[in-house]
Amino acid sequence: MSRSSKSPRILRADRRYAGSTAKKRPTPAKKGKSAPVKRRKAQPATRRKRRSGSSGGGGIMGFFRRIIGWILRLFWRIGWRFGLVMGLILALAVGSIYATLPDASEMVDGRARGSVTMMDRYGEVYAWRGDQFGGVITADTVSPHLKHAIIATEDRRFYRHFGISPRGVAGAVAINLREGRGALEGHGGSTITQQTAKLLCLGRPYKPEEWKTEAAYEADCRQSSLGRKIREALYAMALEARYTKDEILTIYMNRAYLGAGARGFQAASQRYFGKSAAEVNPAEAAMLAGLLKAPTRYAPTADLQRSQDRANIIIGLMEEEDYLTDTEAALAMANPATLSEAAEARAGGYFADWVMESTPSFLSSQTTEDVLIRTTFDPRLQKAAEEALNWIFENKVREGSKAQAAIVVMDADGAVRAMVGGRKTKVSGAFNRATQALRQTGSAFKPFVYAAALDWGFTPNAQVVDEPLTINVPGSGPWSPKNYDRKYHGKVTLTQALAHSYNIPAVKVSEEMGRENVRRIAADFGLSSDLAAGPALALGVSEATLLQMTAAYAGILNGGSSVTPYGLTELRLLGDSQPLFGQEGGIGERVIAPQAARQLVYMMNQVIESGTGQRAKLGDRPAAGKTGTTQAARDAWFIGFTGDYVAGVWMGYDDNTPLSGVTGGGLPAEIWHETMIRVHEGVPISPLPMEIPAGVRPGQLSSSNGGGSSSGSTQTKDLGQAAQDLGNNVDKAVRNTERAINNVLRSIFGG
Incomplete structure (x- = not known):
């Protein structure tokens, strides 16, 4: 047969493989079996175009993707290194503070000033002024109601954070801005640990030679600038690293100021209720915890009703946190805390305030010693005046x-x-x-x-x-x-x-x-x-x-x-037998x-x-x-x-x-x-x-109506009366002379 009579040969393009320009022909199948032929499925033209555009990175979208990817990779390369450096700096800062912190027991008592104890005319104590300390109370020995009231009021996530609460800070900033204040003005979002850091003045003790007054020192400790907040946060984290949560709470409970000169919850409980902080009931615990917001304003000795209203808010918070049942909360609100009879009797009131104002400040309001003042106060007469x-x-x-x-x-x-x-x-x-x-x-x-x-x-x-x-x-x-x-x-x-x-x-x-x-x-x-x-x-x-x-x-x-x-009749320092002065x-x-x-x-x-x-x-x-x-x-x-x-x-x-x-x-x-x-x-x-x-013969004063002149002023007196008047006039002249001499002496010697 001629070549022309044979079937025409099919031409196919060679497949491309890496490292080869043509694929080997397949081995013929054995006789009786035919090898299946795999055909590549044709792809739509549009899909081929999309793949072509994607793989090639063409177009505006591809350009922007590459730019964004480059920026993200740059941020990541810089960010993790910056974060690592900042973490190391933070660790070093916290560590340096940590190294300075003493044992927790040394941080509990922060007394800097003395106290004033006043006694009445009979020698019985009737008032206190200045800082009062009632002894150490711990997180283990304090009443559970008081512990719960403090946490519910000040920091309900106290046992879960690491010293600072970003959520609390963010919430406080939002509230401040919403109320038209600066971000750091008003609500602070501070945790109990941060408040403890502030009470410790970030570890800086009071030194009289560095400060004009102790009030200036305390005002500086309460400062709320951004830089101060950062240092406060670092100190709080160091406290968390050094002490347990209960130790931090113990320091806080013993240093917090709670009005009427009471420093610490033990002193405040004794001051207001005449009992230990380990014995307070829910209503009393709520009143004490309510003082943390504004001690002077909410002190029950200043305004009992206001203090009770504040306590009711705290009772509600305790109920929300499941520290009190509905029944317990209702009972506490129905039976609000009141001042003990001893606390009422020893409030001192206006009389004690007046004695403090009349006494030199370095021995009263600014004293660094414990002072005893005996006064003229008579409690029976005071009660008589109040009852009247x-x-x-x-x-x-x-x-x-x-x-x-x-x-x-x-x-x-x-x-x-x-x-x-x-x-x-x-x-x-x-x-x-x-x-x-x-x-x-x-x-x-x-x-x-x-x-x-x-x-x-x-x-x-x-x-x-x-x-x-x-x-x-x-x-x-x-x-x-x-x-x-x-x-x-x-x-x-x-x-x-x-x-x-x-x-x-x-x-x-x-x-x-x-x-x-x-x-x-x-x-x-x-x-x-x-x-x-x-x-x-x-x-x-x-x-x-x-x-x-x-x-x-x-x-x-x-x-x-x-x-x-x-x-004031006598003033002496506690422990001294001789008075400094008296009247x-x-x-x-x-x-x-x-x-x-x-x-x-x-x-x-x-x-x-x-x-x-x-x-x-x-x-x-x-x-x-x-x-x-x-x-x-x-x-x-x-x-x-x-x-x-x-x-x-x-x-x-x-x-x-x-x-x-x-x-x-x-x-x-x-x-x-x-x-x-x-x-x-x-x-x-x-x-x-x-x-x-x-029997004294009456006289007559002037009845003139013209400018107070003494026209016709007469007074009839007998001889004895005239002699007596002469003696009175001589006595008057002597007194006037003495008074003039005293005035001259005062002008010369300044007294």
Whole structure:
């Protein structure tokens, strides 16, 4: 057969393999079997194109993929190296701090300042001030309720973190920003470990030579800058590495400040509840834990209701964390924690605050020693004053009234026995209206006007005409005083004028004696604040504190000598047998003659017997005093005394709102009466040191209505009276000379 008759040969392209240009032909199959032929499946054109584009890296998407991949690889190469370096630096920083940390037991007690313990007149402790430490309490020995309350309040993940809580910090930053503050202002998100680091001041102890005051040191320890937060976090991690969680909690519980001078939960529990921190119930534990947020604000001695409200929030948190069942939480809220009787008795209140303010700071508020102060405080008299005030406000004052009142009780030599600075009596560090509120004195000032007349030789029966009066005041023009009842009473004695608190006679007497003399006598009795220069001086437009006014009246009772009120009788350091200093009395220089003082006592006795102060009567016990009401009734006073005690009462509003229907002869006189009735329980009746002017021929003061001049001023006296007046005048001249010499000596020697 010819070649042309044969079948045509099929041509195929050789397959490509790595290292070969052609594939060997397959071995023919054995006879009878045919080898299967594998054919490559054809791919769609679109798929071939996609593969071609991908493998070749062409197009915009491929370009961006390569760029992103390169950046990620660069970040990874740099990141792990940077992370390794930062990790090593962090480890070195934590390690260096770790190496400085002592045993946990050495970190528990951080006392830097001393304490002040106050004793009453009988030697019994009644108040504490300054830092108080109650002994070590541990995480094992503390009440489980208190441990749970602290963790639920401050750091519920305490046992799960490594010293810092990124989640807590992030949450705190978010809250701060949402509330319009800076990221690090307000909520801090600090763990208990970080708070412990802050309490330890990052391991930096207080050194007096490095700091102006300890307060400045503590303020620096509480700083919240970014750099400080970083150091705080490092220190916290070192604490976590060095100590167990319970050791950290123990340090925290013993160093935290919890108000009223209590450092640590053991001291606070003793301070507020009179029991160990191992014995507190859920309500008490919640109140103690609630103090961590703002110790001074939430201290139960400052505001018990506020402290109880805060405790209820903590009880809710304890319930959320399953530390309390629903029943236990409801029971704790229904029976809130209250101050123990001992804690109430030893709060000290306004009196203790005043003693601290009156004592040199290096031995009181800034002391580094433990100090014992014996005071003039009488707990029975304090209770009497508090009960009297509460009784009047519960029974005589409309419900919801915001009016305030203050009471001071003292001896004739200035020894303060009781002090109430406001209606809330179980307080510490509160505004003291008895010592800090400068208020116009009103008619309570008038005894010092009449003291000037009596000291010059006039008698209680000297007469003055109560009639219209106009005085030309330079720079202000004509001034016409009016009586409270808007009437004129003609001729009245000095006794009648004071008893009924007539204004015009008081102004006339002041002008007759000379304002400078009146001002000098008032200042010498202790009313040294800016005394008015015009004729209104006689009507009490000047300001004074209740303590100053009460001390000035004590000067009248003691025979006419000035009085410096005092509360401290002895101060010594704990462990010392000898006191550093003390005080036995507060009587100073003589201001008016003894006879003038006795006559003034008589006149003030008539205020209570037949005048504006009749509500203050004490039955058979003789008393003397004076009412006072300022313009628009913004202040109401009653100050008086018996033969044993002097007491002053002020009533008004803190914002100077006028009192409604209250005068000094009303509620203040009733508060005084209730106070003195209780104060004198079991005390024998003592006579008043007064001179009754029986048989003394009356005189007459000027009745002039023109500018206070003394036209026609006369007073008839017999020979004996004239001789007595001469003696009084000589005595006055001697006293004035002594006073002038003393003033010169003070100017020379600065004392």
